[in-house]
Amino acid sequence: MLTTAKASSLTAATLLALAAACGSGQHAQPKFGTSSxxxxxxxxxxxxxxxxxxxxxxxxxGMVTAPTDTPPPAPTCDPTLDPTCTAAAPPSSPTCDPTxxPTCDPTLDPTxxxxxxxxxxxxxxxxGDMMNGLPPNMLAFNGLHANSLKNDQFQxxxxxxxxxxxMLMKYLVRCSLPVEDVLTYVDANGNTWNWAGGFxxxxxxxxxxxxPEAEQQLVSGCVAAHANKYGMHVPISVLANHADGTPIPYxxxxxxxxxxxEGCFFxxxxxxxxxxxxxxxxxSLTAADSSLRACALPDRSGGxxxxxxxxxxxxxxxxxxxxxxxSGLYYTSCTVGKKTYRPVSTRILxxxxxxxxxxxxxxxxxxxxxxxxxxCGLDCxxxx
Numbered sequence: 278m279l280t281t282a283k284a285s286s287l288t289a290a291t292l293l294a295l296a297a298a299c300g301s302g303q304h305a306q307p308k309f310g311t312s313s314x315x316x317x318x319x320x321x322x323x324x325x326x327x328x329x330x331x332x333x334x335x336x337x338x339g340m341v342t343a344p345t346d347t348p349p350p351a352p353t354c355d356p357t358l359d360p361t362c363t364a365a366a367p368p369s370s371p372t373c374d375p376t377x378x379p380t381c382d383p384t385l386d387p388t389x390x391x392x393x394x395x396x397x398x399x400x401x402x403x404x405g406d407m408m409n410g411l412p413p414n415m416l417a418f419n420g421l422h423a424n425s426l427k428n429d430q431f432q433x434x435x436x437x438x439x440x441x442x443x444m445l446m447k448y449l450v451r452c453s454l455p456v457e458d459v460l461t462y463v464d465a466n467g468n469t470w471n472w473a474g475g476f477x478x479x480x481x482x483x484x485x486x487x488x489p490e491a492e493q494q495l496v497s498g499c500v501a502a503h504a505n506k507y508g509m510h511v512p513i514s515v516l517a518n519h520a521d522g523t524p525i526p527y528x529x530x531x532x533x534x535x536x537x538x539e540g541c542f543f544x545x546x547x548x549x550x551x552x553x554x555x556x557x558x559x560x561s562l563t564a565a566d567s568s569l570r571a572c573a574l575p576d577r578s579g580g581x582x583x584x585x586x587x588x589x590x591x592x593x594x595x596x597x598x599x600x601x602x603x604s605g606l607y608y609t610s611c612t613v614g615k616k617t618y619r620p621v622s623t624r625i626l627x628x629x630x631x632x633x634x635x636x637x638x639x640x641x642x643x644x645x646x647x648x649x650x651x652x653c654g655l656d657c658x659x660x661x
Contacts, residue, residue: 278476278515278525279535280451280503417493417547420485421453426462436465447472452499453479453492476515476525491520491619493547498621501542501552506571506585507640513539513570514624516607524602532606535624540573541595543611543620552588553613555595557622565633567641567650570625578651595622 419425426432435442450460454474462470474483478495482488488496495517505511514535517525538559544552554573568574572586584591592598592613599611599620607622631639633650638657645652646659 278527279531280475280513280515418487420487421449421460421479421482422485423460423462424485426460432465435462439464439466439468443470443472446470448500448503449496451475451503452496453477454483458483476517478517478519478525480520488547489520490545490547493545494543494619495520495621497544497546497552498542498619500546501544501554501572501589502540502621502623504572504586504589505569507569509569509640511569511629512626515621516624517621518602518609518619520619524607527606532624535626537625537627537630538606539570539623539625541599541608541611541620541622542573542589543613543618544590545618550616550618551590553590553592553611553618554584554586555592555597555599555611557595557608562630562650563632564649565653567631567633567639568625569629569631569639569641570623571641573623595620 415428415430416425419428426435435446446460446462450458450472451474453476454460455477456473456475458474460472460474462472464470476499477483478499479488479492482492482496498517499515502513502515512535514527514531515525516527519525538557540557541555542552544550546552556573556575562568562574562577564577572584572589574585575591576585592611595608595611598613599608601607602609608620611618611620631637631641631650633642633648633653634655636656638644638653641650642653642657643651644654644657644660646654648655
């Protein structure tokens with residue numbers, strides 16, 4: 278499916294500045310995000326920063342019981358000292374049975390599906406403390422639909438930083454809901470936000486139920502695939518299987534037009550697993566080459582293989598740790614360490630790749646005196 282990826286730098290200040298400049302923080306303007314493969318229209322407005330993936334705090338780990346005003350339980354008695362004492366057995370945790378409830382995910386802690394559980398705002402979370410330190414992770418259990426946005430926790434989180442929260446919601450909805458759906462939210466200031474669906478990767482979550490791990494992984498990979506290091510509008514082709522094994526629709530024209538296989542994106546931002554990317558290019562870029570789509574590439578400026586788009590972690594070549602579908606066009610699973618994920622694969626246009634020496638200083642090139650992409654005096658001239 279065709280889409281467009283764009284992002285700012287990794288600082289909150291730049292993120293907000295980009296949001297203001299590109300309109301990604303504007304409200305009351307529905308953006309009918311992802312077109313079907315048969316459509317000739319592409320998205321023209323995007324604004325995802327890889328930084329916001331780390332700051333999203335969607336993680337379902339670290340949930341704690343809400344404090345109550347009930348007095349602490351009385352001390353238990355000791356049967357060895359008092360023969361009449363009968364110590365109460367600790368209550369057992371509820372479990373779900375996938376054979377009875379198809380939406381049940383045994384990998385999730387069943388105690389976390391209780392709506393009375395909230396996040397301890399004083400706790401430390403690995404996802405960062407942006408947006409007032411109050412994660413919106415009750416969404417993971419309440420579902421991604423209009424009623425779940427009425428939750429007090431979500432409203433406090435969203436209103437603490439509407440521009441950043443609105444940007445995150447835009448991509449969560451685009452990746453999770455079908456293209457015909459638009460999720461609407463009215464913030465504390467009376468502003469109306471409209472977020473359009475696109476890839477329909479999370480039908481269970483969209484139906485108002487806790488998001489299963491398969492959907493967690495697909496939404497995470499999809500959100501990561503829309504990050505861009507340079508803040509540029511870059512159309513991309515997104516390919517993946519839904520959780521039920523059916524593919525995201527694509528056409529032969531899309532595959533031939535977006536002729537460069539770019540990368541794989543996977544992980545789980547709902548857990549503390551992290552987000553990963555891999556390079557899927559048939560030929561590696563030379564020292565003179567660069568691309569407006571850098572998040573699937575290693576950071577070559579320091580000679581290592583670190584990520585270009587932290588907190589996305591560069592994992593290497595997709596072929597080394599991923600398995601393809603029958604067509605060989607995209608990946609259906611990627612394994613890092615001992616964990617296997619459902620990935621999202623991307624394809625790009627040849628026109629977003631550049632070479633130092635073509636006479637144009639591109640966003641992916643730097644000034645200097647040499648002939649490499651990060652020292653390109655031929656195109657960008659000497660540094661002042």
